[in-house]
Amino acid sequence: MAAFGTVFMPEMAISWFDNSQWSPAEFVSSDSIQLHPGAHVLHYSSTCFEGLKAFRHEDGSIKIFRMDKNIERFAQSSRLLALPEIDKAATAKMIIDIVKHFASEVPEPPGSMYIRPTHIGTEPAIGKAAAPSVSSCQYVLLSPVGDYFSGGDTTLRLLLEENGARCAAHMGMIKSGGNYASALRPIMNAKxxxxxxQVLFCPNGxxxxxxxxxxLLIDGDEVITKALDESFLHGVTRASVLTIARDLGMxxxxxxxxxxxxxxxxxxxxCEAALSGTAAVLTSVGTLLHNxxxxxxxxxxxxxxxxKLRQALxxxxxxxxxxxxxxxTSI
Structure with a gap:
């Protein structure tokens, strides 16, 4: 089976911002996007994205999970990166329209259709290291994915890193590619x-x-996790799991x-520990490595x-x- 997120639908939804307004969304080939080599995103990392899923139900209907929450975070990331403001209603329509277009390709559970909205700065201006891009592009890619646990449930080994952070503290709640890039070297070294x-970043303990x-740390009937601030990502799966935990009386x-x-x-x-995210929902942590x-x-x-929490979600x-x-959300 192909690796998670490496198979794409042949078309994507796309829209362009030209200094004043967004163009009507259209469907184009997923492998055709043209950027000037001086595009702001290629030099100054003006980029953010989202990850959410559409699911096929037994009656044949297709439902998108927590789209509103993801779009809110997408808009927030765009603002914090000084990208042009997205039109949340237009973004929602782009997502629904492209999923509807490929509704027949949404896998049966435990598979799903992974949805990747992306927003990038496109202005060709390499002199704008300290200024935002006035033009941008927004597109929505689809990737049908199978069961993340097809190889069976396993537990993870996490290295606790107290001397470094995943990213700059004021960037943590932005879902931007640069944050993931900055974590790659520590993860590779830990492996x-x-x-x-994985590396569990614990700056200054x-x-x-x-x-x-x-x-997430699960101790008996208590779930413990860091309170929201701007230093780390406000995960949609995290929020969903915490709501379900409360529903279960935890x-x-x-x-x-x-x-x-x-x-x-x-x-x-x-005692238990777990990682939460769109792809795996909840993955058990079996070992912590420290000093x-x-x-x-x-x-x-x-x-x-x-x-139990993963199955409930x-x-x-x-x-x-x-x-x-x-x-x-129904499509």
Whole structure:
């Protein structure tokens, strides 16, 4: 099977901003986008994106999960990067129209159609290192994906990094490519030197997030995760999981979590840790690596509560449980 996110639908929705207004959206070939080599995005990283999914239900209908929440974050990222303001209603229509166009290609559960709206600065002006792009392009790519857990549930090994951050603190809540690029080198080093799967960035002992996912600690009936601020990504899956945890009667604590507390709690029997994100929903963490020592989280295996929370979220996405929070958009 092809790697996650490497297969694309042959067309995408696209719209251009020309200093004053957005062009009507149109469908074009997914491999045809023309940029000037001096485009702002290529030199000054004026780019942001989103990741969300459309699901096929048993009655044949197609539902997009939490589109409104993703578009709000997309608009916020655009503003914080000084990109032209997006038209949220127009972006929603682009997403719905392109998913509807390829509705027959949306896989059955546990597969889905991954949706990637992207916004880039296009002005050809290499002298604007300290000024925003006045023109931009917005497009929506689709990628049919299978079961993220097709190889079976496994647990992750995380290296705790206290001396560095994933990205600049004021950039953390922007979903921008540069943030992911800045985390690549530490992740590669962690894989090579510690056989870690990911780095959990904990600048000055403050547990934040990994290179591409939010972090949750589950201790009995309590879920602990860092309180929202501008230093890390405000994950839509994270928000959804916390809502479901509250629905299940669990205590949700959004607060500072230190490395010392994390290691102390992780050693307790029954403790669990997980990463949340659009692709995997929730993935269990089995081992924490800190100062050349290994610490098992609970028994080191897949957590029962992690599995319960993931199944509860999947049930809503797949139409097998009531959507009482209005998270699904019909196309």
């Amino acid at each position: 090579a030197s510690h056989k870690a799967d 403050d547990v934040q997030e990994t290179g591409a996912a939010n972090f 205590k949700v604590s959004e607060r500072q979590l230190t490395v010392d507390e994390l290691l102390e709690r992780a050693a307790k029997p029954g 050349d020592k290994e610490y098992k989280v609970g028994n080191g295996g897949v957590g029962a509560t992690t599995l 999947n049930a809503i996405q797949w139409g097998k449980a009531e959507d009482k929070h209005g998270w699904l």
